Amino acid sequence: MPIEWDLLFFLIIAAVTIIAAVAVIWSKEIVRSVVWLTLTFLCVGLVYIFLNAEYLAMIQITIYVGAVAVLMLFGIMLTKRRLLGGNRDE
């Protein structure tokens, strides 16, 4: 029985997507949550390549990974958040 390589790669990418999406709502630190969200967006862009939508994958990586993640980081850095370890308020 030959191994279906595309299915194998898709399952790996889907597993990484789901693990990263769970880690977004699992992690206590919000900055790490943004990094996991970036990984989720990247893997969704790779899923678009499996669907023969290469242009959409490029646009996804440009807009989400390039713009939305940086915007989220700006929003986090400009607001005070309650950190669990230590009381670094500023």
Place this chain on the structure above:
Amino acid sequence: MIAIEYFIGLSAILFVIGAVGVLTKKNAIVVLMCIEMMLNAANINFVTFSAFSGNLNGMVFALVSIAIAAAEVAVGLAIVLNLYKTRDTIGLDEINLLRW
């Protein structure tokens, strides 16, 4: 080509994770991130049905949806920053001004 059920299943799981995050998290920015995940799940659905039906309308609509999502997160973060400036918090439990 990979069967359609895998893509639909991935989209459903991603949507459920985003919905759980929206319903349970207390920080406004994390809620915005989970909304983005739900939008991504919807986009996967659009592109999947578009690719399997041979009609390009779904992909074009996914492109429009990505642009709208980018604008939406910009507006949401502007609201969050203004909220932080006036109320000094972004915890959704402490923002109850519109609750009668």
